[in-house]
Amino acid sequence: KYNYNSFALQRIKINEKSVYNDITLFRPMCVCERISFFKKSNVKRHFETQHAAFAAKYPVGESRKKACAELYFAWSLEIARPGKPFTDGKYVKSCMLNMATELFADFPNKDTIIQKIKDVPRTVHDRAVKMASEIERVQINDITSADFFSLALDESTDICNTAQLSIVGRYVSGDIIREAILPMKLTTKGEEVLKVFMDFATEKKLPLDKLVSVCTDGAPSMVGKRKGFVSLLCEQEKRHILHYHCALHQQALCAQSCGPELRDVISLVIRVVNFIVARETGSNYSSLLLHSNVRWLSKGRVLARFAACLDEVKAFLEKKGITHPELTDQDWLCKFYYLVDITGHLNQLNVRMQGHGNTQLVSFTSKLLMSFQERFRDFRAHRNLFKFITHPHETTLDDDQLSVIPGTSTASFELETVELKSAEIWSTKFVTLNAKLESIICECEHLAKEHNTAFLTMFGSTYTCEQSFSHMNNIKSNQRSVLTDESLNACMKLNSTTYEPDYKAISKKMQSQKSH
Numbered sequence: 001k002y003n004y005n006s007f008a009l010q011r012i013k014i015n016e017k018s019v020y021n022d023i024t025l026f027r028p029m030c031v032c033e034r035i036s037f038f039k040k041s042n043v044k045r046h047f048e049t050q051h052a053a054f055a056a057k058y059p060v061g062e063s064r065k066k067a068c069a070e071l072y073f074a075w076s077l078e079i080a081r082p083g084k085p086f087t088d089g090k091y092v093k094s095c096m097l098n099m100a101t102e103l104f105a106d107f108p109n110k111d112t113i114i115q116k117i118k119d120v121p122r123t124v125h126d127r128a129v130k131m132a133s134e135i136e137r138v139q140i141n142d143i144t145s146a147d148f149f150s151l152a153l154d155e156s157t158d159i160c161n162t163a164q165l166s167i168v169g170r171y172v173s174g175d176i177i178r179e180a181i182l183p184m185k186l187t188t189k190g191e192e193v194l195k196v197f198m199d200f201a202t203e204k205k206l207p208l209d210k211l212v213s214v215c216t217d218g219a220p221s222m223v224g225k226r227k228g229f230v231s232l233l234c235e236q237e238k239r240h241i242l243h244y245h246c247a248l249h250q251q252a253l254c255a256q257s258c259g260p261e262l263r264d265v266i267s268l269v270i271r272v273v274n275f276i277v278a279r280e281t282g283s284n285y286s287s288l289l290l291h292s293n294v295r296w297l298s299k300g301r302v303l304a305r306f307a308a309c310l311d312e313v314k315a316f317l318e319k320k321g322i323t324h325p326e327l328t329d330q331d332w333l334c335k336f337y338y339l340v341d342i343t344g345h346l347n348q349l350n351v352r353m354q355g356h357g358n359t360q361l362v363s364f365t366s367k368l369l370m371s372f373q374e375r376f377r378d379f380r381a382h383r384n385l386f387k388f389i390t391h392p393h394e395t396t397l398d399d400d401q402l403s404v405i406p407g408t409s410t411a412s413f414e415l416e417t418v419e420l421k422s423a424e425i426w427s428t429k430f431v432t433l434n435a436k437l438e439s440i441i442c443e444c445e446h447l448a449k450e451h452n453t454a455f456l457t458m459f460g461s462t463y464t465c466e467q468s469f470s471h472m473n474n475i476k477s478n479q480r481s482v483l484t485d486e487s488l489n490a491c492m493k494l495n496s497t498t499y500e501p502d503y504k505a506i507s508k509k510m511q512s513q514k515s516h
Helices: 040-050 061-080 088-103 110-115 121-145 190-204 229-237 260-273 298-308 310-320 330-353 370-380 383-390 410-422 425-429 434-443 446-456 463-475 485-496 503-509
Strands: 010-017 022-029 149-157 163-173 176-185 211-216 242-245
Touching: 061 088, 061 121, 061 485, 061 503, 088 110, 121 163, 121 485, 121 503, 149 463, 163 190, 163 463, 190 229, 211 229, 260 298, 260 330, 298 310, 298 330, 383 446, 463 485
Parallel strands: 149 211, 211 242
Antiparallel strands: 010 022, 149 163, 163 176
């Protein structure tokens, strides 16, 4: 309906001299002084053509309330997404009030405009929680509708030394592989991890029959044979679930695997590094990186810097009267440069695998030493399952291998595989890049597509979990150490998700606050 009263129609008496007669008529008049015939269609047309912007400039009360509600959600999102404190809403409001004089200098009601922005700290918190809940609802719906999904779990501690469990789900939504952080919980033991996860799965009705794999670190609470989370989960579901160790966890590629000879080489380098600083001799590097025994990959950076500064290191030690004959021994140098190369490759692999969707493992396993191969036995046990993704025409899968994919018919799969192998186009179309696989997966046959989808959901590492702990440390700092689980989960969800919260739809569901 159009509010023609606001159109300011007035009935005025005018004299019209007609060629037919002289009579007095009543005609409407708009405030713009334009005369129209007294017909609804004419008045409506005049309003739509001449005053189309009237409704936008002067919305009714409900429209104004709706616009304010959407503004509050957009404001809260910008504060919560980077992990800022909820009290920043009050700070932003203060800034807006101070800028009102210049921003709204031409507005007679400038103070009223700013005063309507009432995002106090509690308001930011409530709206952040509502947006996080809406995102979680959408993610759960996508996981439920997905054919398969996988999980990655990792534990850490926050600023208060409180144990935190991070659970990340990986699934296919449409043609996109997504990763979603599920709520973080306080837990330490395997039984507690299982209880927390099962309570969440029951509450959200997660289809655990679609769970393909679980990626964890090497903690006993995760991989213990009797009371580890994975063992208890398999016992709970009464079926085998693929499980593998995170390939790049800080304890996975540890220095103890080097053997005594190589370990002696590293020990000498660390002793020298902890003694000297290379800036006195005019080296290109102002200092050598110190090494932490906890992280094996940090050795790659230490050894590379030491090799680049080796001549300066020798000169410095000679000047100080310190002798290390190993630095001139050819056998020791061969072992040293071997470690420089292998740790450099591992460090490069670590960088390449960081981020979403990076799971380059097949080429990596062929380059590892025998001492590292034990870390990848879980992947080798299912080599054919992985190989089918890139070379389906060369791979044969038996019943035991296919049994790990829920709901797969072996007979139907073998029939479609024969048809797939007979098509020469697949031998050239399948490539190893995930991006290419994701683009052509929709063209595969049904069961082959299911197989590929199931294994493309698998995690290569717990990188996303560790990344979530970095976000947690930024959010839960010394100044915000008393954050509740609800507040922490809301900030984590908004900070790490690829989903955009539909705050316009959320604002419609909220009951408008009526003035008293």
